[in-house]
Amino acid sequence: xxxxxxxxxxLRLNGIFSLADLFPGxxxxxxxxxxxxxRPSLTAQGAALHRAAHQIVDSPTVFTDALALRIVxxxxxxxxxxxxxxxxxxxxxxMRAFLAVRSRYTEDCFGDxxxxxxxxxxxxxxxxxxxxxxxxxxxxxxxxxxHPATQGWKRERLQSAGIAIPDALTYAPVDFERETLxxxxxxxxxxxxxxxxxxxxxVVPYLSREAIAATLGFVARDMKAGxxxxxxxxxxxxxxxxxxxxxxxxxxxEPLRSFFKPDELARxxxxxxxxxxxxxxxxxxxxKYFSHRDDGLALGGAGHIxxxxx
Numbered sequence: 153x154x155x156x157x158x159x160x161x162x163l164r165l166n167g168i169f170s171l172a173d174l175f176p177g178x179x180x181x182x183x184x185x186x187x188x189x190x191r192p193s194l195t196a197q198g199a200a201l202h203r204a205a206h207q208i209v210d211s212p213t214v215f216t217d218a219l220a221l222r223i224v225x226x227x228x229x230x231x232x233x234x235x236x237x238x239x240x241x242x243x244x245x246x247m248r249a250f251l252a253v254r255s256r257y258t259e260d261c262f263g264d265x266x267x268x269x270x271x272x273x274x275x276x277x278x279x280x281x282x283x284x285x286x287x288x289x290x291x292x293x294x295x296x297x298x299h300p301a302t303q304g305w306k307r308e309r310l311q312s313a314g315i316a317i318p319d320a321l322t323y324a325p326v327d328f329e330r331e332t333l334x335x336x337x338x339x340x341x342x343x344x345x346x347x348x349x350x351x352x353x354x355v356v357p358y359l360s361r362e363a364i365a366a367t368l369g370f371v372a373r374d375m376k377a378g379x380x381x382x383x384x385x386x387x388x389x390x391x392x393x394x395x396x397x398x399x400x401x402x403x404x405x406e407p408l409r410s411f412f413k414p415d416e417l418a419r420x421x422x423x424x425x426x427x428x429x430x431x432x433x434x435x436x437x438x439x440k441y442f443s444h445r446d447d448g449l450a451l452g453g454a455g456h457i458x459x460x461x462x
Contacts, residue, residue, distance in 0.1 A: 196279030196302060198239075199354055200224050202251040205232050205240040210248065210449050214441050215256035219282040222313040246452045250384075251354075253441050257432060257457055258351050258382050259283065265349045265380055266292070272348035274324075274337065276367070277355040280306060284321040293320055295340055297333070300325040333370050347378035347462075356385045361410055365424070372425035372462055380461040385412050387454040414456060421460045428461040 204220040206213060209232075221229045231237040238244060262273060266289055274295045275281050279302065284294035296303070303325050310317065326336035342348065350371055356364055371381045388411040418429045434451045442450045 195354060195358075196306075197224075199251055200280035201228060201232075201237065201239040202244065202248045203255065204228065205237060205244070206248050206252045208232050209240045210245075210252070210447065212445075213252070214249065214449075215252040215259075217255070217282055217286070219285055219313075219315060222315060223280050223282060223309055225309070225312065245449060249442070249449050249451050250453075250455050253437050253451065254353055254384055254457060255281075255283075256441060257437065258353060261380070261382055261459055262349050262351070265347075265378075268378065270347050270349050270378065270380070272342060272346060274342065274348050274350045276333075276350055276352040278303075278306070279354070280309065281351075281353075282315075283351070285310070285315055285318060287318065287320065293322065293341075294318075295322050295324050295337065295342055297324045297326055297336060297340075300327060333367065334374055344374060345376060347376045347380075349379070350381040352381060352383035354384065356383050357410060359410055364410060365420075368421065368424050368426075368460070371460075375462055377427075377462050380459065382457065382459045384455060384457045385410070385417070387411060387413060387456065412456075417458060421458070426460040426462060428459075430459040432457040432459070 200220070201224055203215070203217055204224045206215065207217060207220050221232070228237065232240045235241075239248060262270075271291050272293050272295070273283070273287075274297060275283065276297050278284075278296035278298045281296070284296060287294060298306070303323050307317075307323075322340050324336050324340035324342075326333060338344070352367070368381065371379060414431045414433065418431060421429045433456050434453065437457070438450050
């Protein structure tokens, strides 16, 4: 499979970097390194810091994660609590809100799937996601798919934080330059004869259209009826903030590559074989999760969360 047909972005650059390489004035590095010879991706740490900051800064929380602070480590937690961490600042509120509601909406949708009898949960590009370590649902099997380097880094973080790996969680390291997603999940023990829920968060904007179509086609073609995938994406936009973000992530090796118009994406999903398609836009998510707040926390911009069921 071609190197760009992967479900998670990865960096091929050397050396320790500061998150300020991506956003000016971010501050500390927290020992994060660019992916090369066993180093993890930038995006995993950034998302984790937003989720961690949400637990402290925003009240009430939209998404409660009891492990979010532990997994980023004591230095990052101390900076968040002291107000020094960039992800806890007012300028980061909209991004923090989106990452929080993205996780909350995903887990709410999975709750519906669990009620329908789905007992397999697959995290594509898991990064530092903590769902599998917080899960209390009986009979649920969780599979985390990620690059082997990122998974090795995550396991070190878990050990350092004293977070146990549950028996119900299985790591599925997949290097897409050498094998397919089907092969990796089959090796990990996913039951293709039963439906599964796929959480694919913070990944699609960084991928080519071909890579996105390959993963969606896999779910629609290879998975049992009742299987579902949930992913976030952005509309094409002339928004200055989005343009600046696109410029900066391109500079450090993770360019934003794909944008979709909601109606066109819904048609493509149906044509691929999904029988149910639901798009959650900013207006819908604000009404459901951010109404009646006193702190003004809300979504803005062109972000969407798409839900599609086989």
